[in-house]
Amino acid sequence: MKHLKRNWPLHLMLVPSLIFLIVFSLVPMGGIVMAFQNYKPFLGFTKSAWVGLDNFRALFERQDSIEVIWNTLIISGLKIIFNLLAPFTFALLLNEVRKAFFKRFVQTLVYLPHFLSWVILGGILLDVLSTDGGFVNQILTSLFGIKPIFFLGDNNWFRFTVIVSDVWKEFGFGTIVFLAALANVNPSLYEAAEIDGASRWKQTLHITIPSMLPIAVVVGTLALGNILNAGFDQIFNLYNPLVYQKGDIIDTFVYRTAILNGEMGLGTAIGLFKSVISMVLILVSYRLAYKLANYRIF
Amino acid sequence: MYHKTKAYRLFSVINTIVLIILSLLCIIPLIHVLAVSFSSKAAADANLVSLWPVNFSLEAYKKTIDNPVFLHSIWVSVKRTVIGTGLTLLLSFMAAYPLSKENSVFKGRNFYSWLFVFTMIFSGGLVPFYIVIQKLHLMDSFWVLVLPGAVNVYLTILLMNFFRGIPKELEEAAFIDGAGHFRTLFSIFLPVSLPSIATLALFSVVFHWNSWFDGLLYMNNSKSFPLATFLQTVIVQKDMSSMSINPKEFELLSQKTVNAAQIFIGALPVLLVYPFLQKYFVKGLVMGSVKE
Amino acid sequence: MKAYTKKLTALAFSMVMVSALFTGCSDDKGATEAAKTASTNTGNVYKEKYDPPVTISTVWGVDPELKFKNGENIENNVATKWAKDTLGIDIKSLWSVTDTNNAFATKLRLSMASGQQMPDVVTVGDAQLAQDLIDSGMFQDAGALFDKYASDTWKKAMAQDPNVWNTYMRDGKRMGIPVLDYAYNHDYILWIRQDWLDKLGLAAPKTIDELEKVMEAFKNNNPDGLKPEDVIPLSIGFKTTMNTWMGDPSWIFGAYGTIPQQWNKGADGKLEYGSINPAMKQGLVKLNEWYNKGFIPKEAALWDENKTSEPAVAGKAGILPGPYWMSGWPLSDTVKNVKSAVWKPIALPTGPDGKAGRHGTQFTNGVTLISTQMEHPEAFFTYQNYMFKNLADSQPGGVFDNGLFKGYDYDMDASGKALRYEDIPGGYVNSIRYLLVRDGARIPDAQMKALLNLADGKEATTRLEKEVKLNYGLDTPAAAKVLMSQEGIAYPNLYTGPTTTTMKSKMDYLNKIENQSLNEIIYGKQPADSFDKFVESWKSSGGDQITKEVNDWYSQLNTK
Incomplete structure (x- = not known):
């Protein structure tokens, strides 16, 4: 009771957000029942036939189920890692730039690709990576004498291409959050370090990086929420029959079988499966961060 | 001092070169897209444009801008971005504060924060959501663009983590002065977290400005579309297999140039917002001043 | 923390229950309403004009490229005004959505799920959506209405291919009215660079062997002086399918006897x-x-239809398969890039046994469904009969002789001469798409007839002939003639029924292994004999079952 008296403003501050979450998120969550139904819009939740786990079977009982899930995990896992490392490193490099104008200039340019859509980028990549006189292959051939690489049509290269192009597109945008973390660092720390005679490298190691780490852990953990989203727009625009083996992911599969056919039950079931896996991973990394660094991510 | 050492100077040079190369890698494709958007349909459709417009033409921009819906859609977008971002910031700001407390101080914060994360990960899908929108009479209303996404859990968690970086002494000093939670939040936390809030604002602005699917689904006709939705509908997906043919329409359109122009029309305002917000990222500006 | 997660789960479950209750009511309401109104619509009389006006409610999936002028929109425009004035029919729009990214199908399904009012009349292009709507039981036996109210012109048009009804049959009832389209619209021919042929002194290839010689010459002895590696003699692509509309490779298989x-x-x-x-x-x-040999693009597996037209328009491709109407878009742009370029249509080459083949085109591109709750279903026929009489079968001197609405899709100068569409004051808009059924009304063979008349040098007299002449590419009549010279070689897709059970669960996987195997053989990653292995696994992974289901449907069809 005493607790409530002292802390009522804290609860109150949460009330507006909670109302929104209940109305627009928790109440609609009732729709999860569709995962266990052969949902028909005209029958609704109450009258659609219950099918138990049939919708989940559609995902797991295909000959290529393991292949597709594995592709998804690899592609999105690597994306999560590199979409964390690249902006992190880039923020460090940018932090060393003294001239404010140059810094802002670079910052602005690298965040531009985020605004390109994959439809457009797909077309550009097709040309740039072409084995038939594409820019990248020309450079590889003239500089290193390598035979043209079929980046988009070779099972050994497709994932690489997907990940690199995604990192390229997003690293500038991803840097923003780290720059904000850096902006929060108290400058007196650097001043003190300099008076102690610490080298720039030491300052980076002991002040800059530690001040970015919490945010990096948070961003990384939250990214796990997307562990089974390997980037539909990108894959859909880039994949082709030659790379189905390494490039077909859960979302492209859902698109072809559930979305295009209006199979809402199947779509919901797969969505639920993805959410459960994400939740488990987030739980694990939350525990790890708490145990190892005594840090609550959220 | 440190920046006078030889090794550091060498590093600076290399660093500058690396950054320039990275910037170029990012800007060149955009120049290409810009060139395509200013090229003639014939050249673009033949894939003859590289980094400079071929047969300069404003057709693609004209086609987009000539539409009477265009100007109004900008207005809708501005409105939704300003109101939406304002609301999201306010809600995140208020929610992040209690959540940033230790569980020992604020019992219940763990429950709340898991609830937040839960709603971020799980979703009931489109059908029940649509039904809720309909029951609330939000269909075809401007507010459908703003209210459902008002709470952004991701941004709230980010801000909460930024709040934790704020020195405890500031807060304690405020309490000693007799300030309550609300006053501490608005008069102490607000000024020191401006860089973080600028970041949040940027994310939220970009999100609102680029969202198009809600406009398409919940607006009953194109008169109330936001810009992103409108632009989405300017692009024609030529799926001949299920479409009846009207060759006249083909002659009037080139998917490539319009697609390209659309990016610039759509992204320009957001691109302009960024440099404006950047000044808040200047290192330590706020923290330093508070300390004194 | 454990305690909290437990609470959380509990909360989640209670939410599930609440919202299930919450949404349950809407469905019940919809159902009772349907039951109530089913019996009320008797005793109406078909009229040419209704006074007082009757209402037809509908929903619109608006084509993204559709334009409006004079501040109009799809709910309220020259066509709705016309319908009210001329026929006494009030077209009431429940909602409209710009049909991009599947939005129309999504919105229609969602509005069904949320118990929103269903339209009296809806025209749907998406095959699966049409099936779902029919299954909902909200729509009535349209075939019976059609027999009762449709005009002879419309009935005759429909009879050109009785198979158009097949897709919409349920227990012997025709649950939807097929939307007729012009025949042969997606049947393709080959477009070839005639200027290259001429300079090389070659004749148009008639067989696959001759075609190879021509491609060889285009590539290695290019008349425009292009380097061999820059030439794509035959521009085709198969990113998603081998059976498409432009850059289509299916005729190559057709030459050996299958599509x-x-x-x-x-x-x-x-x-x-x-x-x-x-x-x-x-x-x-x-x-x-x-x-x-480099005759087809090195990256054909990555190319979609639009990509195959790029080298053609750039003047780097020698042959591009595609429909007869392509001399307008995209090929007419080629001369802007290469002045000497001349594209001509030629017939598909034959294989070693003299066979040739291409896929056919359905005579229909969608279906119109009529709600059981519609009060005046006959009004829909009043509207469509008028369109079939005056628009589809327009005669010289008729109401729509020059086009549909003056100042919209056509206009005249002071002397009464028809203007080209780009000269229409305020801009051309395709007001035919404002009509209740998309494209108003089309008689399948009408377009081809008009084109053949023009190809034979006849003056353009009917609306259709004038339209084709004014708006289509110059070589279109000639291409139509080439197409019709091989009329018998088309393989129509004979399965037009709903998705079968096994298709639902297996077809996606089968498509995947099919695309994969075919592409790998073409790219030389697998020997040709691996095709037999593919057939084996196709059959055993559900293909045999699907074949059985498809044939069950087919044999049922023929017994009726």
């Missing part, structure tokens, strides 16, 4: 899936050979 990725009549009279016919193997061997 892939559709259902053809097999030797035993039963339906067979085209991609597993042994003739595929010969086509694949040929394509592999052409791939190795």
